[in-house]
Amino acid sequence: MEVIRGGRRTKISIFEIVVGDVLPLKIGDQVPADGLVISGHSLSVDESSMTGESKIVHKDPVRSPFLMSGCKIADGYGTMLVTSVGINTEWGLLMASISEDNGEETPLQVRLNGVATFIGMVGLGVALVVLIVLVARFFTGHTKDPDGTVQFTAGKTKVGDAIDGFVKIFTVAVTIVVVAVPEGLPLAVTLTLAYSMRKMMADKALVRRLSACETMGSATTICSDKTGTLTLNEMTVGEVSACGKKIDPPDNKSLLPSRVLSLLIEGIAQNTTGSVFVPEGGGAPELSGSPTEKAILQWGVNLGMDFLSVRSESVIIHAFPFNSEKKRGGVALKVSDSEVHVHWKGAAEIVLACCTSYIDTDDHVVPLDEDKLSSYKKAIEDMAVESLRCVAIAYRPYDVKSVPSAAAELENWQLPESDLILLAIVGIKDPCRPGVKDAVQLCTNAGVKVRMVTGDNLQTAKAIALECGILSSGTDATEPNIIEGKTFRTLTESQRLDIADKISVMGRSSPNDKLLLVQALRMRGHVVAVTGDGTNDAPALHEADIGLAMGIQGTEVAKESSDIIILDDNFSSVVKVVRWGRSVYANIQKFIQFQLTVNVAALIINVVAAVSAGNVPLNAVQLLWVNLIMDTLGALALATEPPTDHLMRRAPVGRREPLITNIMWRNLLIQALYQVTVLLILNFRGRDILNLQNDDKDHAFRVNNTLIFNAFVFCQVFNEFNARKPDEVNVFKGVTKNRLFMGIIGLEVVLQVIIIFFLGKFATTVRLSWKLWLVSIALGIISWPLAAIGKLIPVPEKPIAEFFTKKIHRQRNADDG
Template sequence: MRKREIYKLRGGRRVEVSIYDLVVGDVIPLNIGDQVPADGVLITGHSLSIDESSMTGESKIVRKDSKEPFLMSGCKVADGNGIMLVTSVGINTEWGLLMASISEDTGEETPLQVRLNGVATFIGVVGLTVALLVLCVLLVRYFTGHTTNADGTSQFVAGKTKFGKAIDGAIKIVTIAVTIVVVAVPEGLPLAVTLTLAYSMRKMMADKALVRRLSACETMGSATTICSDKTGTLTLNQMTVVESCACLKKVNDSDGKPDLSPKISSLIIEGIAQNTTGNVYVPETGGDVEVTGSPTEKAILQWALKLGMNFEATRSQSSILHVFPFNSEKKRGGVAVKLPNNEVHIHWKGAAEIILASCTRYIEDNDQVVAMDDNKLMLFRKSIEDMAVGSLRCVAIAYLPYELENVPTGEQQLADWAMPADDLVLLAIVGIKDPCRPGVADAVRLCQNAGVKVRMVTGDNVQTAKAIALECGILRADSDLSELLIEGKDFRELSDRRREEVAEKISVMGRSSPNDKLLLVQALRRRGHVVAVTGDGTNDAPALHEADIGLAMGIQGTEVAKESSDIIILDDNFASVVKVVRWGRSVYANIQKFIQFQLTVNVAALVINVVAAISSGAVPLNAVQLLWVNLIMDTLGALALATEPPTNHLMDRQPVGRREPLITNIMWRNLLIQAIYQITVLLIFNFRGKSILNLEHDSTDHADKVKNTLIFNTFVLCQIFNEFNARKPDEFNIFKGITKNYLFMGIIAVTLVLQILIVEFLGKFTTTVRLNWKHWLISVVIAFISWPLAVVGKFIPVPETPFHKYFTRSPPFKFITRIFHWRRERAEVIIFDEREERGR
């Protein structure tokens, strides 16, 4: 823990103490550059200004006085000094509560984890049931003497078979049952999920997305809605003055220098040069002019440069008497300057509607100051509305001639001087445009086609937000905009039930606060949506943490926002958010491909062994062979299918949301077709293989080994060929893009080589014999048929109701799962009781 010493007042003296020893009631002096150590109220101060950007995300300096005395920990003193009384420390401060809210782990599972748990339970119950059935059947047949040797004699004869031999036979049967459980249980599923997530995480870095939480990759693929910021995400955050209104004339400023009279131009230049927090630097070598400051300040300074402003010369021609910093509540900032002829001009700049309300005069073309009547006021207001409809941010510039003798002379009186803000003379209204990012409209359209609704949440007024939303494609001109637009204050006043209904419909929320964004996220999640949220400020942290996927901006985002997020968008571009959706869907699709491939093997292996065990008392696939099949199915299959790159086809689907099953009807159709085909062919070989392969003249033991080896070899080759089918569950061309996936081709080649080695050279270990070229040809042809069979199967329509629901509604499955759930709930209660006891 880093040691930090501060001063506090005690008994009239300044005492140095550790920040960790502060208590409520301490009195702390604050000076410029200090960091506020705790929450408190201002007792007294002189021109105290606080930078609250670490808490609010707004880069605006806030003046603190008796009307605004509250101080928040973590903020910095930008100007002045003061004394504060500590009211909250530690976790009870605003910063502490914020950190607690974003660091709280709710333990909520992601949509994929919920589905995987269901699939694992389903496969586990089926596998365990089949294994018990095989165990019982084989044991009964064995101890009743119905299990025979190759020569037809019984393996167990009551009263004659030795005890040790009987036990060995029983152990072999138990081994087969255990092997079936091993094959059935999807232990390769976590590996496939982890491999897919890790592979996608690395690849997403190239698409400007840094994944902080691995599970966020797949959750993004399930997203049904994205709540996006406007500034910097949908727009470039590069403000430019494109339109202005002065002397009741509208000017298109994007074409060149505005045509204004010298008097108006000089007053505007004087006001902009002095009443700004930005700066203009002109290199002596004659390079490009550098304009710095906030985006709005930069836009206005660049417009003033078009008017002919010489920044340094203009500032040197007058001296600043007093500054009223821009206030986010009053939406304006001002400066009083003294000219060389002892004249005083008070310049104001801020939100157009607020500045216009304080203006009683304006300047005409002939440089005459004219009174502002109601008609002229309506014309200026109409100009502001037109600019707002055109997605322009409106800023008004005004000034007031003032008498020098009315300016306070004392330093303290001047610091406390409230500059006149009424009876102003309007100079100009400028419309600042923050252009949409290139490609944002296409990205939004891609999201909408993919079934992901994009919602804009912004602090701008509704008209500006509406214009940007229309430009980006979030809104359509032919839509009923009354239901799609809402202001933050109206949204937060709704009841919880009504808020959920409204949240489902709206596309744009204007004049929103951070809490409004949080309420929107909560309402959408209660409606069953998987919600992604973009944010860059510290005040966005609760919404980022609450959402299923929090997306922080890597350039403009604060550290708190990044810590609260799951994924960081490195270029602050909404198009990169869409790429994250694409990768998320790829993760989900790859996991589905692996599950389809795995279940096909499971169903075929289990049915073949169960039927063979019940009918003949022996299984064609022994324990070692099943373990090799399990290795293909789990490890190598996971590696091959988990690294499939995303395709544009993924964005043509609807989002899966929270309630869609992981195993779709298409997957059930594909796996059942392949499994039934494999079961049919292999059972025919099991019962009629000797005659089909013309092995009647061979010894019984050798014939059985050849038959079982062919069954094993054909079964493995069927899985290798079916792995190609699993790549494209819903597409006819299963080879599309396969040449780009070198890992998939390498794994297929390695699997095939290992299978040849096992059959031809490891017969003693796997209980197999060498096959001749005819047997290999039979195996390859049978496996090859799975390709055209998969194409034919894709023409079969599937119902909307998921297949697995018919099984899960059955009484046996409900009974077994109820036992599992009871045991899990009982275990959770016991653990909770133990924790409670330790807590006491």
């Protein structure tokens, strides 16, 4: 890198640049530091790496002197004074902000930690109580075998037998802890996240951070970019005013007189820097040029323009390329030996001011009087309000004898700009993506607020927001839900917090404005998702709970800062991510409801039996098998439930709602109480009910305990269906479509049969008669109608477990403090 030090140029490493250095810059160079332009000629810079805008920016020492590190010199040359280097440059600060790891847990992780801690403490407490009770009963001689023999008698029982008895008791207590502790919860969460991640690829969403799947399901607001996300990022002609009237649709050439049509096609084909290529084998024409040029060329093609044929019919004798200061460009065409056509195209109000006449519907040139001029101005204003970029197309005939003949004179010839004949005023827009309005409406119905943050002016932003459904018709641009970025950034922090919830559209926003909005919304308790594609969006993407980068238009920095990449840049795909996120959250809730039902039932049964009889009906091996059903197989079955439309009709769970809802408490308590009641009756009165009094006491005891174990397992198998639909009566809806669920249910039944018939010694079970098998299945099936009846019981809106959530948040705040 060259640097000017002490009046002479010296080559140094880019890492040796310091503040105060003067750097010469030329086309193709990359700006190595932040600085100010000292001098320059035609100096233009590509700032897309920092701002995301592809438009080339002209730099000069007075009006636009600032240069940013990482940008490229697109044209010209000049010198710059270095004002900051390294971490202090805009690029350095940007990289520092997105590389910071805030270490925050996702909303679901916070909830899961609280639930797991609570369940673990309860399980440990219950196991400790059971251990104390069983040990006390054993050493006081109150624990008896099934035949009535006392297991321990002071002074008579051998030490080895006493130790064996204590080990059995300790094993039961440890098993209770194993059953109570939700070790299957991480497995269920990981399974459902991994399954959703794989399925989301088909919906054009690449997940970079696994936890982002479930966080998206908790999202309460989405701050969306406009260009390319809500819109197609493809300019098209949306409205046309010609011959004193509106042409609707714009490409309906039957509404245009033949002369106007011919002149329009001639002007579109010749007065352009773009081109049209038609493939030999047919197919859609390939257009090139700027977005505006491509839009007008496409309109010409729709009007029947044969690009190459039209260009061959006339010769360009002089051209005035589009000038950003004059905001128009022109071309002079020789169409015959005696006739020259001068075509102009540019900003509508400027070209219209040069026009004195127009062509009416009868193909006559008519003077442009005040009334007609006012109507054209009104048409331009209406187009601007609808976010259309207005371009006027005009022409005038010119005498070929007045055209300079000498090459030098022709080169300096100024194309005539007065007495133009207006051909048409076209309104060009970046249309909304198909399906965006429906997607926004779907978000609204789901309780997710969509906000548009764009760099466009407020009128354009409002028009697009109305078209997308973000704003309702009749919204005034002065209302609090529409705000300019500079207005928002000048507010105090408390004022930003007060107004953040009301904002639906932010126009003329800078990257920092977007970041401030995200921070304010998060401080208000929202779970915020942000979409972006430019390097300038990186801080907001990093700060948000979920950053969604665009896969097509997105820069590498934006993608690195994001959690999910939307592969087709479509807002509809963002909504699909929300749907999958809610499915993840719902599946985890289903698993927790299923697991807690087993926990509550197993703990109560063993505690009551231990306290009253000194023995537990479910031994260690049986409890571990139930634990396997509950954790591993249950997680596999319930974690792979696909998303349903029902999920998008719920309100978002947000950041503070408890993981275990009132509906879940109702369902699990009903099922747990049923299972506890039935199994305790079998435990204490089972031998009487089954007429086993006359059998061998030990055999009767084993048959009764085997029935309790079998019935308990079948209760879990059938309750697994109930867990699929916690808030719907029809729990079988779509069950056959989930082959994995059906396969796991079948596997559980087969393994249970194997345990009862072939693993009796290992599991301490005996073979049951077919009548007792029917009893076990019947007891399990009863859980279906019981669940349907239970779902008719209304539950309060205020969460029963709200105090647990508050306690967790208070503890977390204390830890953070």
